[in-house]
Amino acid sequence: MRCALAVLLVLLTSSASSAEAQRTNLGVLTCTLVKGAEARPGDMTCGFKPAGAGQEEKFTGHVRGAQQEERGKLVLIWTVFGPSEGKVSGAILAQKYARAPTADGQPPAWIGKSTPTVALQFETNSAHVDASISEIELKLAGTAA
Numbered sequence: 302m303r304c305a306l307a308v309l310l311v312l313l314t315s316s317a318s319s320a321e322a323q324r325t326n327l328g329v330l331t332c333t334l335v336k337g338a339e340a341r342p343g344d345m346t347c348g349f350k351p352a353g354a355g356q357e358e359k360f361t362g363h364v365r366g367a368q369q370e371e372r373g374k375l376v377l378i379w380t381v382f383g384p385s386e387g388k389v390s391g392a393i394l395a396q397k398y399a400r401a402p403t404a405d406g407q408p409p410a411w412i413g414k415s416t417p418t419v420a421l422q423f424e425t426n427s428a429h430v431d432a433s434i435s436e437i438e439l440k441l442a443g444t445a446a
Contacts, residue, residue: 324382328352330421332362334375347439349394358391359442366435379421391441393419398437411437
């Protein structure tokens with residue numbers, strides 16, 4: 302029984318690490334949170350610029366837990382990682398993301414809830430902001446004109 306459990310544990314660990322190794326950089330997601338009377342806290346507008354050829358896509362979104370200063374806007378930047386095929390469309394990015402556990406010294410990441418092969422890795426240099434974000438939601442708004 303112990304032997305079977307050990308084999309299962311090894312298989313699960315190798316599957317998880319190989320799935321993670323197959324992720325590739327799909328592009329950059331840049332979002333802006335703006336304080337305003339018409340916006341609720343955490344609302345944002347975003348642009349996704351693919352790493353290779355492709356048209357920029359626009360998203361609306363919301364972050365839960367983001368602490369924003371009383372004045373001005375806040376820009377958040379994520380590197381988008383996904384399947385090694387490298388093909389990405391707005392439909393695959395439009396989902397909710399949950400914060401993933403990370404090792405000390407590693408930038409925080411959020412994993413797609415409906416498509417877990419897609420992950421957002423935080424690139425903005427703002428420790429107080431990244432520590433406060435618990436969930437991200439993106440909705441496709443269209444392509445850039």
